[in-house]
Amino acid sequence: MKNATLIATPALLLAFAATAVQAQDATAVDADGDGQYTYEEVIAVYPDVTEETYMTMDANGDGTVDAEEWATAEADGMLPSEEDAG
Ligand SMILES: [Ca+2]
Numbered sequence: 001m002k003n004a005t006l007i008a009t010p011a012l013l014l015a016f017a018a019t020a021v022q023a024q025d026a027t028a029v030d031a032d033g034d035g036q037y038t039y040e041e042v043i044a045v046y047p048d049v050t051e052e053t054y055m056t057m058d059a060n061g062d063g064t065v066d067a068e069e070w071a072t073a074e075a076d077g078m079l080p081s082e083e084d085a086g
């Protein structure tokens with residue numbers, strides 16, 4: 001049974017890792033961790049976000065979406081649902 005355990009564990013870790021990635025959207029989007037979510041960073045995680053949507057998310061019009069604007073967009077349902085991506 002030891003062999004079976006060794007095989008099963010990596011699969012469980014992969015499943016857990018996939019769940020963890022989905023659960024930390026905001027930090028995953030801000031790839032360089034500067035607190036600004038550039039359009040490039042956003043579409044890397046949410047390919048369905050159009051430039052128009054991004055500009056709508058950029059509430060103060062400074063050209064980037066910050067954490068506060070991101071949270072507002074998320075609350076307003078502007079981000080495509082992860083459930084639709086499958
Ligand atoms: Ca960034």
Ligand SMILES: [Ca+2]
Nearest residue numbers: 058062064065
């Ligand atoms: Ca902004």
